[in-house]
Amino acid sequence: MYKILEKTQFSEKVFKFRVEAPAMAKHAHAGQFLMVRANECGERVPFTLAGWNADEGWVEFIFMVIGKTTEMLSAYEAGDALRDVTGPLGVPTEMPDGPCAVIGGGVGLAIAFPVAKHLIETGHEVHAIMGARTKDLLLLEDQFRELLDDEHIHITTDDGSYGEQGVVTAPLERLLESKAVTQVFCVGPVPMMKFSTLTAEKYGTPITASLNPIMVDGTGMCGCCRVEVDGKTKFACVDGPDFDATKVDWDDLRARQAAYRTEEGQSLKAYEEGSCACHK
Amino acid sequence: MPQVNGRFVPDMKSPRTPDNEEPAAERACDFRPVDKGFTEEMALAEAERCMDCKKPFCVEGCPVNINIPKFIEQIREKNYGGALDTIREESMLPAICGRVCPQENQCEGKCIRGKKSEPVAIGQLERFVGDQPELASKPAMKPKNGKKVAVVGSGPSGITCAGELARNGFDVTVFEAFFTGGGVLVYGIPEFRLPKAVVKREIDGLEEMGVKFEYNSVVGNIATAEELFDEGFDALYIATGAGLPKFLNVPGENLPNVFFANEYLTRVNLMKANKFPEYDTPTKHGKNVVVFGGGNVAMDAVRTAKRLGAERAIIAYRRTEDEMPARRAELHHAKAEGVEVMPLVSPLEFIAGEDGTVCAVKVQKMELGEPDESGRRRPVPIEGAIEEIPCDVAISAIGTNANPFASKIGGKMELNKWGYIIADEETGQTTDPRIWAGGDIVTGAATVILAMGAGKKAAASITKSLLGE
Numbered sequence: 039m040y041k042i043l044e045k046t047q048f049s050e051k052v053f054k055f056r057v058e059a060p061a062m063a064k065h066a067h068a069g070q071f072l073m074v075r076a077n078e079c080g081e082r083v084p085f086t087l088a089g090w091n092a093d094e095g096w097v098e099f100i101f102m103v104i105g106k107t108t109e110m111l112s113a114y115e116a117g118d119a120l121r122d123v124t125g126p127l128g129v130p131t132e133m134p135d136g137p138c139a140v141i142g143g144g145v146g147l148a149i150a151f152p153v154a155k156h157l158i159e160t161g162h163e164v165h166a167i168m169g170a171r172t173k174d175l176l177l178l179e180d181q182f183r184e185l186l187d188d189e190h191i192h193i194t195t196d197d198g199s200y201g202e203q204g205v206v207t208a209p210l211e212r213l214l215e216s217k218a219v220t221q222v223f224c225v226g227p228v229p230m231m232k233f234s235t236l237t238a239e240k241y242g243t244p245i246t247a248s249l250n251p252i253m254v255d256g257t258g259m260c261g262c263c264r265v266e267v268d269g270k271t272k273f274a275c276v277d278g279p280d281f282d283a284t285k286v287d288w289d290d291l292r293a294r295q296a297a298y299r300t301e302e303g304q305s306l307k308a309y310e311e312g313s314c315a316c317h318k
Numbered sequence: 319m320p321q322v323n324g325r326f327v328p329d330m331k332s333p334r335t336p337d338n339e340e341p342a343a344e345r346a347c348d349f350r351p352v353d354k355g356f357t358e359e360m361a362l363a364e365a366e367r368c369m370d371c372k373k374p375f376c377v378e379g380c381p382v383n384i385n386i387p388k389f390i391e392q393i394r395e396k397n398y399g400g401a402l403d404t405i406r407e408e409s410m411l412p413a414i415c416g417r418v419c420p421q422e423n424q425c426e427g428k429c430i431r432g433k434k435s436e437p438v439a440i441g442q443l444e445r446f447v448g449d450q451p452e453l454a455s456k457p458a459m460k461p462k463n464g465k466k467v468a469v470v471g472s473g474p475s476g477i478t479c480a481g482e483l484a485r486n487g488f489d490v491t492v493f494e495a496f497f498t499g500g501g502v503l504v505y506g507i508p509e510f511r512l513p514k515a516v517v518k519r520e521i522d523g524l525e526e527m528g529v530k531f532e533y534n535s536v537v538g539n540i541a542t543a544e545e546l547f548d549e550g551f552d553a554l555y556i557a558t559g560a561g562l563p564k565f566l567n568v569p570g571e572n573l574p575n576v577f578f579a580n581e582y583l584t585r586v587n588l589m590k591a592n593k594f595p596e597y598d599t600p601t602k603h604g605k606n607v608v609v610f611g612g613g614n615v616a617m618d619a620v621r622t623a624k625r626l627g628a629e630r631a632i633i634a635y636r637r638t639e640d641e642m643p644a645r646r647a648e649l650h651h652a653k654a655e656g657v658e659v660m661p662l663v664s665p666l667e668f669i670a671g672e673d674g675t676v677c678a679v680k681v682q683k684m685e686l687g688e689p690d691e692s693g694r695r696r697p698v699p700i701e702g703a704i705e706e707i708p709c710d711v712a713i714s715a716i717g718t719n720a721n722p723f724a725s726k727i728g729g730k731m732e733l734n735k736w737g738y739i740i741a742d743e744e745t746g747q748t749t750d751p752r753i754w755a756g757g758d759i760v761t762g763a764a765t766v767i768l769a770m771g772a773g774k775k776a777a778a779s780i781t782k783s784l785l786g787e
C-alpha cells in the first residue's frame with residue numbers, strides 16, 4: 039500500500055497527490071511516469087512524476103478527472119492509501135541547452151508542468167504555451183505563473199474565453215519566427231501535437247513529443263502502448279514516452295487512444311450509478 | 319497391488335487412465351479449470367501401469383531428471399508425502415509442472431509403455447501428489463548464514479532460486495515489477511489451465527520460509543545492480559523472463575483490436591477484464607477472433623477468446639497441426655471447445671473497417687515445400703492464394719524478444735546480440751561473478767520446468783560461491 043501524504047486541489051477537476059514511496063523518490067527523473075492501481079479492482083493508469091523528494095521519501099503526481107479511475111481517485115483523501123504504485127518508468131526527458139518552448143494542451147498540461155519545472159531548474163529559458171478548449175479547462179495556470187513571468191507564458195483557448203483565441207500554434211509560430219526558442223517540447227491531444235510539429239518543422243526547429251497511448255503494464259511486456267515512430271514500432275513505456283515528434287505517426291496514435299471509448303463510458307456510468315464493486 | 323513372489327507386477331492390460339476433464343461445451347463458457355486432475359482411485363490405477371523400469375527412459379526425458387519410477391512406486395504404496403519428497407528433490411513446482419510441462423516431448427515421450435500402448439500419465443500423477451503439499455515433509459532449513467541475495471523476477475525461475483536459497487540459510491529478497499508474484503504463471507497462463515491459487519500457494523510457502531517480496535519494484539529503474547550491492551546484497555539472481563512481444567511486421571498491425579497475446583492475456587488473467595465493469599480494466603469481446611501462432615501462448619489466447627464469447631475462434635498457423643509447438647493436451651482441449659485450426663496460412667495485412675478497428679485479415683495460403691535445416695518441410699506461399707478472414711479481434715502470438723530491462727540492470731554482465739543474458743549453462747553465473755541469471759531471459763522463451771531447473775542450479779552455485787561449500 040502506498041499512503042497518500044497530501045492531497046492538493048488546484049481546481050474543480052485537477053488534483054495533486056503526494057504519495058509515500060521512498061525507493062521511487064530516490065530514482066525519479068523528470069519525464070518519467072508511475073503506474074497506479076488504486077485498489078484491488080482497479081486498472082493500471084500512468085501518471086507523470088510531478089515532484090519527488092528523496093530525503094522525505096515521497097513522489098507526486100498531478101491528475102485531471104476525465105473518467106472512472108480519475109473520478110474515483112479524486113475521492114481519495116490524505117491518509118488513504120493506493121493499492122499499487124510502480125515506477126519510475128520510461129526514459130527521462132532530455133533537452134539540449136538552449137531556450138525551449140514547452141507546449142501543453144488540456145490534460146497534457148499536467149505532464150508539461152513537471153517538464154517545464156525541470157528545464158527551468160537545469161538552466162533553460164522556458165516559454166510555456168498553455169492551451170485549453172475553454173477557460174475552465176485550463177490547468178495549473180497558477181503553478182506555471184510561480185515559475186515564469188508573464189512574458190514567458192502564452193495562453194490560448196479555442197473559444198477565446200481566456201488568453202488569446204485560437205490554438206497553441208499561433209504563439210509557437212511567433213516564438214519560432216523571432217528565434218526566441220531553439221527547441222520545442224509538446225504534450226496534449228493528438229491534433230495539437232501534430233500541428234505543433236508541422237509548425238516547428240516549418241522553421242526546422244527540433245520538437246519532442248511526449249506520447250500518451252493506453253498502457254497496461256508499463257514495462258515493455260504487453261505491447262499495448264506501441265506507437266509508430268520513423269516507420270518503426272516502438273513501445274512508449276520503455277522506449278519513450280518522449281519521441282522525435284516529426285517522426286510520429288499521429289493517426290495511428292489517435293486511433294489506438296480511442297480504442298476503449300465505449301468501455302470507458304460504461305465504466306464511468308457504472309461508477310456514478312454506484313453499481314461498481316469497490317468504491318474507493 | 320498385484321505381486322508375484324513379492325515382486326510388483328505392472329498392469330499391462332489397462333489403457334491409460336483418461337484425463338478427468340470438465341465437459342467441453344460447459345467449460346468453454348467460463349474460466350473453471352478444464353482438467354480436474356486424477357482422483358485417488360484414478361492415480362492408483364494409473365500407477366499400476368508403470369513397469370518400474372530398471373533403465374527408466376522417462377527420467378532421461380525429464381529435463382530435471384525426476385526419479386519417476388520411485389515416486390510412482392510411492393504412489394502405489396499410498397505414500398503420497400514420500401512421492402512428493404522424491405519429486406521435490408529435483409523440482410520445486412510439481413503442482414505447476416504436472417499441469418503445464420509438455421510431457422509428450424519429455425518424460426511421457428520417452429516412457430517405454432508408449433512404444434506399444436500409451437505412456438504412463440506421469441504429469442497427472444505428479445500433479446496428483448503436487449496438489450497435496452501438506453503431505454510433504456517440511457524442508458530442513460539451514461541456520462541463517464548472514465548473506466543476502468536479491469532475486470529479480472518472481473516467475474518460476476526466480477521463486478525456485480529464492481526457495482532454495484532460503485533453505486540454505488540466505489536472507490532472500492525477491493523484487494517483482496508487478497503487484498503480485500508468479501510471472502507468466504499469473505499473467506500469461508489462464509486460470510482454466512493453471513489456477514492462480516496453485517501459484518499463490520507456492521508464493522505463500524516462500525513467505526513462510528522468510529523470503530521477502532518487494533512488489534511494484536522494477537529493478538534497473540528503482541535500483542541498479544550496483545546499488546543493490548551497495549545496499550548489502552552479496553549476490554543477484556536475474557530471472558526477468560522474456561517479455562517484449564515480437565511483431566508480425568505486416569501492415570495494419572497497430573489497428574485497434576489487434577493485440578499481442580501478452581496484452582490480451584494480461585488484461586484477463588492479471589487484471590480480470592472478464593469481470594469488467596466490476597473490475598476496471600476493459601477488453602474486447604470479439605465475435606470472430608483470429609490468433610496467429612501455434613504454441614501454448616496462441617492456445618491460451620484463442621481459448622480465452624472462446625470464453626469471452628467468440629462465435630468463431632481460429633488458430634492460424636504457418637505450418638501444419640503436427641508441427642505446432644503447443645502441448646498436445648492444449649490443442650486437443652481447444653478443438654474440443656470449438657476452436658478452428660487453420661493450418662498453412664501466414665498474415666499479409668490487417669484491414670480496417672469503417673470504424674477504424676480491424677475487420678478482417680488477409681492471409682497468404684501456403685503449402686509444404688522442401689525440408690529446411692530443421693528437417694521440417696518448409697511452408698512456401700501458393701501463388702495467388704490469398705484469402706480474407708473476417709475478424710473483429712486479431713491476436714499475434716508468435717513469440718517474444720528479450721526483456722529490455724536486462725540491459726538497464728547494469729553490473730558487468732554481458733548480453734548476447736539479441737539482448738539475452740549470457741550465463742554459464744551449468745551454474746547460471748554471468749560474466750559478472752556476483753550476478754547469476756536463468757530462465758527465459760537467458761534461454762529465450764522456453765518452459766516452466768527449464769526456468770525452474772535454472773533457478774535451482776543457480777541457487778546451488780550461489781551457495782557454493784558465497785559459502786565456499
Ligand SMILES: Cc1cc2nc3c(=O)[nH]c(=O)nc-3n(C[C@H](O)[C@H](O)[C@H](O)COP(=O)(O)OP(=O)(O)OC[C@H]3O[C@@H](n4cnc5c(N)ncnc54)[C@H](O)[C@@H]3O)c2cc1C
Nearest residue numbers: 083084085086101102105106107108148250252253295302
Ligand atoms: C505516459 C503517460 C503519462 C500520463 N501522465 C498523466 C498525468 O500526469 N496526469 C494526468 O491527468 N493524466 C496523465 N496521463 C493520462 C492518464 O493516464 C489518463 O488520463 C487516465 O488513464 C484516465 O483514466 P480514467 O479511467 O479516468 O479515464 P478513461 O475514461 O478510462 O479514459 C480517458 C482517456 O484516457 C486515456 N486512457 C485510459 N486508460 C488509459 C491507460 N491505461 N493508459 C493510458 N491512457 C489511458 C484514453 O485515451 C482514454 O480515452 C498520462 C498518460 C500516459 C500514457
Ligand SMILES: Cc1cc2nc3c(=O)[nH]c(=O)nc-3n(C[C@H](O)[C@H](O)[C@H](O)COP(=O)(O)OP(=O)(O)OC[C@H]3O[C@@H](n4cnc5c(N)ncnc54)[C@H](O)[C@@H]3O)c2cc1C
Nearest residue numbers: 471473474475495501502506537559614757758764765766
Ligand atoms: C501464455 C503463455 C503460456 C505458456 N504455457 C506454457 C506451458 O504450458 N508450459 C510451459 O512449460 N511453459 C509455458 N510457457 C512458458 C513459460 O511460462 C516460461 O518459459 C516461464 O514462465 C519462464 O519463467 P521465468 O521465471 O524465466 O520468467 P517469467 O515467468 O516471465 O517471470 C519473469 C518475472 O520477472 C518480472 N520482471 C521483469 N523485469 C523485471 C524487472 N526489471 N524488475 C523486477 N521484476 C521484473 C516480470 O514481471 C515477471 O513476473 C508459457 C508462456 C506464456 C506467455
Ligand code: SF4
Nearest residue numbers: 380415419424425441
Ligand atoms: S517435471 Fe515435467 S518432464 Fe519432469 S517428470 Fe514432471 S511432468 Fe515430466
Ligand code: SF4
Nearest residue numbers: 368369371376429430
Ligand atoms: S519409462 Fe514409463 S514405465 Fe518405465 S519407469 Fe518410466 S514411467 Fe514407468
Ligand code: FES
Nearest residue numbers: 256258260261275
Ligand atoms: S504498456 Fe505494455 S508494453 Fe508498454
Ligand SMILES: [Mg+2]
Nearest residue numbers: 105106107302
Ligand atoms: Mg479508465
